[in-house]
Amino acid sequence: MAEKRDYYEVLGLSKGASADEIKKAYRKLAKENHPDLHPGDKACEERFKEINEAYEVLSDDDKRAKYDQYGHAAFDPNAGFGAGGFGGFDGFGGFGDLGDIFGDIFGFGGSTRSNPNAPRKGESVRASVNISFEEAAFGCSKDVSVGRIEDCPDCKGTGCAPGTTAEVCPDCKGSGTVRTTQRTPFGMAQSTGPCGKCRGTGRIIHQPCSKCRGMGKIRRQHKLNVNIPAGIDDGQTISLHGQGSAGANGGPAGDLLVTVIVRPDSRFERDGNSVLLEQEISFSQAALGADIEVPTLDGKVKLTIPEGTQPDTTFRLRGKGIPYLRGQGRGDQFVTVRVNVPRGMSSAQKEALRNYAEAMGEREARSGGIFGRKKK
Ligand SMILES: [Zn+2]
Numbered sequence: 001m002a003e004k005r006d007y008y009e010v011l012g013l014s015k016g017a018s019a020d021e022i023k024k025a026y027r028k029l030a031k032e033n034h035p036d037l038h039p040g041d042k043a044c045e046e047r048f049k050e051i052n053e054a055y056e057v058l059s060d061d062d063k064r065a066k067y068d069q070y071g072h073a074a075f076d077p078n079a080g081f082g083a084g085g086f087g088g089f090d091g092f093g094g095f096g097d098l099g100d101i102f103g104d105i106f107g108f109g110g111s112t113r114s115n116p117n118a119p120r121k122g123e124s125v126r127a128s129v130n131i132s133f134e135e136a137a138f139g140c141s142k143d144v145s146v147g148r149i150e151d152c153p154d155c156k157g158t159g160c161a162p163g164t165t166a167e168v169c170p171d172c173k174g175s176g177t178v179r180t181t182q183r184t185p186f187g188m189a190q191s192t193g194p195c196g197k198c199r200g201t202g203r204i205i206h207q208p209c210s211k212c213r214g215m216g217k218i219r220r221q222h223k224l225n226v227n228i229p230a231g232i233d234d235g236q237t238i239s240l241h242g243q244g245s246a247g248a249n250g251g252p253a254g255d256l257l258v259t260v261i262v263r264p265d266s267r268f269e270r271d272g273n274s275v276l277l278e279q280e281i282s283f284s285q286a287a288l289g290a291d292i293e294v295p296t297l298d299g300k301v302k303l304t305i306p307e308g309t310q311p312d313t314t315f316r317l318r319g320k321g322i323p324y325l326r327g328q329g330r331g332d333q334f335v336t337v338r339v340n341v342p343r344g345m346s347s348a349q350k351e352a353l354r355n356y357a358e359a360m361g362e363r364e365a366r367s368g369g370i371f372g373r374k375k376k
């Protein structure tokens, strides 16, 4: 029996390493030394086994404690720790993380034991669209450019050159995974991993399609017309079922998620389904009352300012707001009036205002200015 290396040393760690450090070191090393990336390299294969074995023990609190105490003897059936020892080393079958790593390497998620030929849903794809305030209020349709993965049009997703077909992998019979049993110093160990011959795909393509290089999928920029419903607000996302990337093995396509960006408007602000507007009126309009015109999403409408309106009074225009995204009706528009104090008046205007001040009993109004000192 060859001298076994210390498990910590195998993973390049010290004895006190945290569970997280162990996991990180393992993932890194297992990736680097994966036999599928170094075909025929026996030393690499041995290293890979060693790394897996070290991780199997160090990632399990119970086994790690025994290893820390007894070293390799803890898992040696001949070491005499009683029948069955501590349960011993139970093979290469139980690596939860291995699936993730193979997923990273081969681009299929999930467990190594999942059938590579099973239908899988395509990825969701994100895009954004920029619209105006009015377009958000009343809805619109926009062309959105989407980068997504589609079935290769040349080979219809098979990855095979036209007129050829793929062969079912003879090593794994199309399952994409192989199970190997090996004699180890701890007994028989079984391992399940992706088939090396077909790289876990279950199929062997002899003449790959030249357009997709045998992948069966290509990345394409696609223009899609998207209907944006009335009432949508900035930052909301529209989900278009089945418009994302193509699925695999007949699985459904993913979704397209379009995030809406609403450009600010120079006049209106939005608060939920309300439209907010600030409107300047003159001092005499506020004091005497007036019918004025204000902009709304539907064009100009008449607003009656009653006599004696105070600055910053807010008026409601019913039904002039944003339509409700789901359902009927619209919000309201709120108009807040800002009372404008006149500047740069002519002498005739000033004279009129002085007469007004006098009529109001404001004897302190100065000839050189307007309302030089305020009453109250
Ligand atoms: Zn193709």
Ligand SMILES: [Zn+2]
Pocket: 169, 170, 171, 172, 173, 174, 175, 176, 177, 195, 196, 197, 198, 199, 200, 201, 202, 203
């Ligand atoms: Zn195979």
